[in-house]
Amino acid sequence: MTGRLAVWLCAVSVLSGMATAAHAAPPVNDAALMTGKPPKMLSAYNLFTDGAKQAPNDRVVPYDLSTPLFTDYAQKYRFVYVPTGKTAAYTDDGAFDFPVGTALIKTFAYPADFRRPKDDIRLIETRLLIHRADGWISLPYLWKADMSDARLKVGGKRLPVTWTDGAGKSRTIKYRVPNKNQCKACHVVGKQVSPIGPKARNLNRDYDYPTGRANQLAYWTGAGILTGAPDPAKAPKVAVWDDDTSGSLDARARAYLDVNCGHCHNPQGPAHTSGLYLTVTENRPVHWGVNKTPVAAGRGSGGLAYDIVPGKPDQSILTYRMNSIDPGIIMPELGRVTIHDEGLDLIRRWITGLKPGDY
Amino acid sequence: MRAERVGAIAVRLGLIAGFVTLVQAAMAADFVIQPGPDAQDEIQEALIEAEPGQTIALAAGVFHLTDGLSLDVDKVTVKGAGMDQTILSFKGQEVGSEGLMVTSSGVTLRDFAVEDAKGDAIKVMGADGIYLINLRTEWTGGPKETNGAYGLYPVSSKNVLIDGCVAIGASDAGIYVGQSENIIVRNSRAEYNVAGFEIENSYYADVYDNVATHNTGGFLVFDLPDLPKQGGHDIRVFRNRSVDNDTPNFAPEGNIVGMVPQGTGFLVMANTNVEVFENEISGNRTANFLVGSYYTSGQEIKDENYDPIPKAIHIHHNRFGKGGWAPAGELGEFVKEITGVPVPDIIWDGVKPLPQYILGTPEDERIVIQGNVKNEGEVTFMNLDALFYSIWKVLATPSRDLDDHRGTLPPVKPVTIPGA
Secondary structure: OOHHHHHHHHHHHHHHHOOOOOOOOOOOHHHHOOOOOOOHHHHHOOOEEEOOOOEEOOEEEOOOOOOOOOOOOOOEEEEEEEOOOEEEEEOOOOOOEOOOOOOEEEEEEEOEOOOOOOOOOOOOOEEEEEEEOEEEEEEEEEEEEOOOEEEEEOOOOEEEEEEOOOOOOEEEEEEEEEEEEHHHHHHHEEEEOOOOOOEHHHHHOEEEEEEEEHHHHHHHHHHHEEOOOOHHHHHHOOOOOOOHOOOOOHHHHHHHHHOOOOOOOOOOOOOOOHHOOOOOOOOOOOOOOOOOOOOOOOHOOOOOOEEEOOOOHHHHHHHHHHOOOOOOOOOOOOOOOOOHHHHHHHHHHHHHHHHHHHO | OOOHHHHHHHHHHHHHHHHHHHHHHHHHOOEHHHHHHHHHHHHHHHHHHHHOEEEEOOOOOEEEOEEEEEEEOOOOOEEEOOOOEEEEEEEOOOOEEEEEOOOOOOOOEEEEEEEEOEEEEEEEEEEEEEEEOOEEOOOOOOOEEEEEEEEEEEEOOEEEEOOOOEEOOOOEEEEEEEOEEEEHHHHHEEEEEEEEEEEEEEEEEEEOEEEEEOOOEEEEEEOOOOOOOOOOOEEEEEEOOEEOOOOOOOOOOHHHHHOOOEEEEEEEEEEEEEEOOOEEOOOOOOOEEEOOHHHHHHOOOOOOOOOOOOOOEEEOOOOOOOOOOOOOOOHHHHHHHOOOOOOOOOEOOOOOOOOOHHHHHHHHHHOOOOEEOOOOOOEEEEEEEEEHHHHOHHHHHEEEOHHHHHHOOOOOOOEEEEEE
């Protein structure tokens, strides 16, 4: 009986393999995702059929966010893996309720020259966020120089990264691979590690799948990894921070702050003690910064009295801290060692347009 | 001869005992880390890999660190060889907004120093049980606006013990406990900070046997609006010395402590049930003791749930010395304008909830002042009647009369912390 079942399963898998253009790779290693002692090498999970090319295995679905977190101009490849037979539950606000066994995968990479963003790509690290029975765990894997595999590095790492930017200028930074605690420092809600990116509002956009362009929420539902999602037209949606056609200046600025600051600056986040909440859903002006005095900013205040002074970006602590790389001043505290000129410009234009009389 | 031999034996025994202690200390620790080029990664990896109940020993010497450290495992002890022997120097810090961040519970940090952090020195967030013992936090270049904000900085925590610590040079508060409850701060010393000791938006705190000297202000008990935890109450500050706080305010502008005038012994702002007793308060040029509402800060209040007025403040059996001879800063000038010089020993801004201006203040919500003594002469007091003074000076009735402040208040309950 068992033998017959095995033969049948084998036949099915061969057939389905043929149907999806003959994947020879073994499936994602669920046992590796669940083991108490995580594998030393990223390849042990079988998340990719070709790691160096970031080619995902079956059931590993690539995705993109409308407005991403700025991390020193790194390119990011994001994937979600939900085990066979399980699904994530949709929610309007916050990250989806992903089942135990889920892996969220994010690879950070730099092309040698941003004018040719698809060529000569150097993979730096792949961060895994795995949902275990006792909660989410974050694991950073550092790619070898030859990109043959990536090795677990819970203590983080500092390494120089050089690229040529869009204007043809060479840039070098001391890139920081975060340690396990630093991962948690952002990925925490209350006391629990939690995903940040995969929220309805940030996923509700089209993606170019190998099978064609489709809305991500609809695609996830079709792929059987998400249940309960409404028609994308009825789901919340944030603006694309650098796309004027996606929303008003206000919508784009708030989307930018939501993703870059809101993961800490929310009533359950690590920065809740500041009383500054930068999530897109916060609608009390004083709590999203208007004429709000800092609480424990120290020299992070830059000698300024308020987080946001409507109409006056140069008098607003928000822009002062975005415009710094000094560890005692910089915001966000983690994730960047360069200034995001374009993001800063967006926030400056937004504050300039806020009218003092409105608050 | 005989005595010499006995001495030699004693020395030898002493050496052996010392050696045994060293070996035991080394064996007791699960991780032992020496200063050196790899120390950054070694300490951080130990802080990640340690299991609850384990000890990380930091050897004597100077650790030169470039990245902030963090601990997120419960019940770990990090132990140095002494606050002047084991030094974590962040002079070359490139990343991290604090020297050491703790986000787990039941952690003990003891016997080391954190120097020259680019942001806060030691921050503890969301802990239930944190024991900070014999630590030193210092900015070694003296008081400067570019120094980090806080030395010891437990926030949003429960069961906080700070014992035998030293904090020097913070551009906000040397020892600061914020939005926390069940707090003991004792046997510690703060100097050359803007605020020596500060308890902010917190419940149930005992602050005793500490010394604050050469700060801008010695002891602050604050409650601020627009925060997730507010309505600070049940705080005892006793047997401390707040003397010669003479450093000009060097807080970067925009920070609430920027309002503290150079030479402030105590400043109690908002809060309910605060008992301040048996302290020695002297040598503070602006004022030895200020009690006031949040209006004193000059900030607008938009928070409807916030109570800006201090209630049930009991100031008794303190010893006052010289004070108030040369008020400094905006607040000092304001006080001086009403009181003249020297500023009386105890100043209350006199601001009450509006109905109380007509109906009077309930007995148990008063500012009670009794049993205080002065090195020379009588303890002096003034109610500034700051509300009327600010609105319409002619109507203001500042008063030196202590009649409304006699009697007593029920004692505030002592704090107990498991394991302290």
